[in-house]
Amino acid sequence: MTRRSNGVDTICPHLLTGHDPRFGVWWLETLTGREKEVLLLLGTGLGNRELARQLGIAERTVKAHIANIVEKIGQTTRTQAAIVSALAHDALCSDPSCARHPVPVPGQRRPAAA
Numbered sequence: 001m002t003r004r005s006n007g008v009d010t011i012c013p014h015l016l017t018g019h020d021p022r023f024g025v026w027w028l029e030t031l032t033g034r035e036k037e038v039l040l041l042l043g044t045g046l047g048n049r050e051l052a053r054q055l056g057i058a059e060r061t062v063k064a065h066i067a068n069i070v071e072k073i074g075q076t077t078r079t080q081a082a083i084v085s086a087l088a089h090d091a092l093c094s095d096p097s098c099a100r101h102p103v104p105v106p107g108q109r110r111p112a113a114a
């Protein structure tokens with residue numbers, strides 16, 4: 001087995017645990033429009049109270065949406081769903097002014113622009 005020389009000698013946790021949050025992205029189309037909106041906001045790391053305020057709905061409704069989202073995208077926690085949200089931001093965010101770009105990792109080459 002070859003290891004990348006990133007200065008850290010680790011086994012890939014996705015291989016180790018069998019849980020890869022990218023798989024959650026495959027299930028995004030099972031979500032309703034409102035659930036996609038909640039998931040997009042969940043990716044910001046906001047708590048339920050702030051999500052409720054942002055969406056103009058009750059906190060218990062936010063909790064219900066998150067429970068449905070977590071189950072539909074095959075995750076077990078809201079944190080895992082938030083990771084899926086971050087991975088799928090480009091698919092979830094429809095704001096034409098969104099300027100989100102991949103975060104460069106020091107010491108790694110950036111992929112060539114398409």
Ligand SMILES: [Zn+2]
Binds near residue numbers: 089093098
């Ligand atoms: Zn965006």
